[in-house]
Amino acid sequence: SQQGEEDPQALSIQEGENATMNCSYKTSINNLQWYRQNSGRGLVHLILIRSNEREKHSGRLRVTLDTSKKSSSLLITASRAADTASYFCATDAGFSGTYKYIFGTGTRLKVLA
Amino acid sequence: EAGVAQSPRYKIIEKRQSVAFWCNPISGHATLYWYQQILGQGPKLLIQFQNNGVVDDSQLPKDRFSAERLKGVDSTLKIQPAKLEDSAVYLCASSRDRGGEQFFGPGTRLTVL
Numbered sequence: 316s317q318q319g320e321e322d323p324q325a326l327s328i329q330e331g332e333n334a335t336m337n338c339s340y341k342t343s344i345n346n347l348q349w350y351r352q353n354s355g356r357g358l359v360h361l362i363l364i365r366s367n368e369r370e371k372h373s374g375r376l377r378v379t380l381d382t383s384k385k386s387s388s389l390l391i392t393a394s395r396a397a398d399t400a401s402y403f404c405a406t407d408a409g410f411s412g413t414y415k416y417i418f419g420t421g422t423r424l425k426v427l428a
Numbered sequence: 429e430a431g432v433a434q435s436p437r438y439k440i441i442e443k444r445q446s447v448a449f450w451c452n453p454i455s456g457h458a459t460l461y462w463y464q465q466i467l468g469q470g471p472k473l474l475i476q477f478q479n480n481g482v483v484d485d486s487q488l489p490k491d492r493f494s495a496e497r498l499k500g501v502d503s504t505l506k507i508q509p510a511k512l513e514d515s516a517v518y519l520c521a522s523s524r525d526r527g528g529e530q531f532f533g534p535g536t537r538l539t540v541l
Contacts, residue, residue, distance in 0.1 A: 319470075345527055346527060348529070348530070350530075357519075357532055357533070357534050357535065358471070358519065358521075358532040359532070360529045360530060360531070363528070363529055403470050403471075405530075407527065414459075414476075414483075414526040414527040415473060415476065415483075415484045415486075416461075416473060416530070417473065418463075418470030418471045418472070418473075419470050420468075420469055420470050421469075421470050
């Protein structure tokens with residue numbers, strides 16, 4: 316079974332709008348990472364948030380983590396056509412020392428110009 | 429710094445044949461991962477190395493898949509014999525240490541006929 320599940324599965328927005336995608340997981344984690352995948356650049360790391368952090372920012376990206384609800388959200392502000400991609404959360408299963416990452420099924424974001 | 433290198437980029441084989449993939453991680457990265465990504469799904473961890481030791485291979489189909497990382501640098505992943513359901517993209521990633529940002533290679537797209 317998946318450790319991380321993204322929601323929604325697909326999202327279509329206009330350029331300039333904000334995009335929010337969510338990730339839910341099942342077991343305790345050490346950290347949670349968000350990745351982007353498109354055909355041009357493959358899988359690229361976006362941001363890492365540790366279990367003792369609640370919010371992180373990187374440019375137009377904002378990630379929140381709620382360990383009590385076992386969920387995280389990724390917000391992309393002022394979206395651009397170049398943000399069109401699949402977005403995955405990756406959570407480690409929390410097994411001591413192994414950092415075994417499990418990726419979700421992804422959110423496919425389409426930004427319309 | 430140079431990225432993660434993988435070869436070949438594409439491979440087409442008949443079922444029951446053997447195939448091998450090669451990965452050269454970023455210099456100095458201790459942790460190396462092999463993932464399998466089936467179309468429309470997130471990457472699935474097959475095996476994780478820390479230097480030249482296996483940290484986790486719980487999802488590696490050991491009856492047909494094998495992997496090694498000699499001298500803690502390059503790694504090879506082998507499938508013998510291949511099945512139709514092995515058709516996927518095989519991704520190699522590396523990180524400085526466990527739990528950190530993963531840098532992914534371009535992947536090898538395997539088609540089993």
